[in-house]
Amino acid sequence: MCELLGMSANVPTDICFSFTGFLHRGGGTGPHRDGWGIAFYEExxxxxxxxxHPSVRSPIARLICDYPIKSTIVISHIRQANVGQVRLANTHPFVREMWGRPWCYAHNGQLTGWQTLPLGFYHPVGDTDSEHAFCWLLGELRRRFPELPADDEQRRGLWRLLHRLCERLRGLGVFNLLLADGDYLYAFCSTRLAHITRRAPFGRANLSDAELTVNFAEHTTPDDVVSVLATEPLTDNEDWVRMVPGELLVWKDGEIVARHGPGPA
Amino acid sequence: MCELLGMSANVPTDICFSFTGFLHRGGGTGPHRDGWGIAFYEExxxxxxxxxHPSVRSPIARLICDYPIKSTIVISHIRQANVGQVRLANTHPFVREMWGRPWCYAHNGQLTGWQTLPLGFYHPVGDTDSEHAFCWLLGELRRRFPELPADDEQRRGLWRLLHRLCERLRGLGVFNLLLADGDYLYAFCSTRLAHITRRAPFGRANLSDAELTVNFAEHTTPDDVVSVLATEPLTDNEDWVRMVPGELLVWKDGEIVARHGPGPA
Incomplete structure (x- = not known):
């Protein structure tokens, strides 16, 4: 299984702390040696x-740890290959442009029968179940919403459709998802996905996978709201919330703005 | 004006030497301080x-110089902004997926009247003339070729159409282009674009923009064919060929496989 990492924040924030713990799972403390990727939305x-290549030995991953890129939405993925060879074309996250926005997608899990999901606008470059499912999902959204949703009602309709499509993919196997369009971060839980929201008063956090502690009070202002999502909690001294299977959360500026599925309303 | 750098090779080759000279033009020996990018096709x-940010001070650019990524097609760009703010969304190269392939595009020049070029499948994320022209160009190719060309005749038809579209853009101003689909590298000259092909027996080359000499004989095998394209020649001891305005060259595996326009047939 692969691992997912996501962030939604109300101010441009660097994810160096969480990413440092996360990438240790890429061939360090975890078995996820088959590539990694990270996507940033900035302005x-x-x-x-x-x-x-394994994240724990990647010079590009080291650069990301050392060079703080400040972003309001981040999606990252480390891969343990099941469907599709270990190669660049099969390395998450995947991206496609829709309505003049870059849509970014990373998937944890494995699907069966995905080959028959019909494709339209978007076609996979590699040969994974994950990218095929992404192309299908985005194509279905675009087919029903040819234009960017213009108001809240259309946006809610889009999110309901997204939830239905995720549920259909969950019916094909395990489908934990992080998806973003630059404004919103979407998280769908099939089996495992947890989140934490940090806001004032900020405290200390200890990584579970590496010997590193950060005092967020030193790096934040009182109005900052920063939420982190991960397959498994990344810190051992904070209360992470585990998502419910079938639940879709829509995040904006570090806050949950919509919830679909079996979770509490 | 911006600067372009491209490579087509018959074996995976690193572009560290050429890129080192090229990035010195990004705020070092040149005025191109408004961002840079480089794209690699690998397997x-x-x-x-x-x-x-300026390439000469970018830690990511330094990584690219120090970490040899071996590729058969490379496109790179350093920017001096004219249309569109200095920001990530306006930073070349741009990429869109067509027929399950990533199409990569970088443009040098400035266009007028580009806002009226009609868009279909693809829409710009930023607000430059360059990205708008790319979305129009790729949309026109896809409209006329809904599927990947299946044989040489269809491919030749695609290239003829590409040349006509480039000529139309040249009619709107200055349009020097590097475009690639993973198999082919396309170079269109509006005002300035030069190329050199290196093959056995390999010799030494001296960068014009930085104090660096490489002996390619130490880094190649006798069957290697590596062609480099740039707005201006990058070395001062080799014979670069300047392209003719209106000429489209199609490169594969380091060789020119097709030529359209006023250049010698």
Missing amino acids: GGYRDFRDP | GGYRDFRDP
């Missing part, structure tokens, strides 16, 4: 860094 | 590194 722009 | 996969 309406998007960039990702991907490497088909 | 059917694609990745790019982009930074909206």
Whole structure:
């Protein structure tokens, strides 16, 4: 199984602390040796860094730890290959442009019968179940919403459709998802996904996977709201919330703005 | 004006030497301080590194110089902004998926009247003339070729159409182009673009913009063919070929496989 890491924040924030713990799972404390990637949204722009080598030994991953890129939405993934070879084209996150926005996607899990999901606008470059499912999902959203949703009602309709599509993919196996469009971060839980929101008063956090402690009070202002999502909690002294299978959370500026599925309303 | 750098090779080759000279133009020997990017095709996969800061001071650019990524096609760009703010969304190269392939694009020049070029499948994320022209160009190719060209005749038809579209853009101003799909590298000259092909017997080359000499004989095998394209020649002891305005060259495995326009047939 792969591992997911996400962040939603109300101010441009660097994810160096969480990413340091996360990448130790990429061939260090974890078995996820088959590549890694991380995507950043910055001022309406998007960039990702991907490497088909273990993150714990990757010079690009070290750069990301040492060079704080400040972002409001981050999606990262470390891979343990099941479907598809270990190569760059199969390395998450995947990205496609829709409505003039870069949509970024990372998947943890494995699907069956995914080959028959029909494709339209978007086609996979590699040969994973994950990328095929992404192309199908985004194509279905675009088919029903040819234009960017113009108001809250259309946006809620889009999110309901996204939840239904995620539930359909959950019916094909394990489908834990992080998806983003630059404004919103979407998290869908099939089996494992946890989150934590940090806000004032900020305290200390200890990584579970590496010997590192950070005092967020030294790096934040009182109005900052920063939420982190991960397959498994990354720190051992904070209360992470585990998502419920079938639950879709929509995040903006570090806060949950919508919830679909079996979780508490 | 911006500067372009491209490579086509018949074996995975690192571009560290050429890139070292090229990035000195990004705020060092040149005025191109408004961001830079580089894209690599590797084993059917694609990745790019982009930074909206001057290349000569960018830690990501230093990484690219020090960490040899071996690739058969490379496109790089350093920017001097004219249309669109200095920000990540306006930083070349741009990429879109068509027919399950990542198409990568970088443009040098400035266009007028580009806002009226009609868009279809692809929409810009940023607000430059360059990205708008890319979305139009790729959309036109896809409209006429909904599927990947299946044989040489269809491919030749695609290239003829590409040349006509480039000529139309040249009619709107200055349009020097590097474009790639993972198999082919396309170079269109509007005002300035030069190329050199290196093959056995390999010799020494001296960078024009930095004190660096390389002896390619030490880094190659006798069958290697490596072609480099740049806005201006990067070395001062080799014979670069300057392209002719209106000429489109199609490169594969380091060789020119097709030529459209006013250049010699």
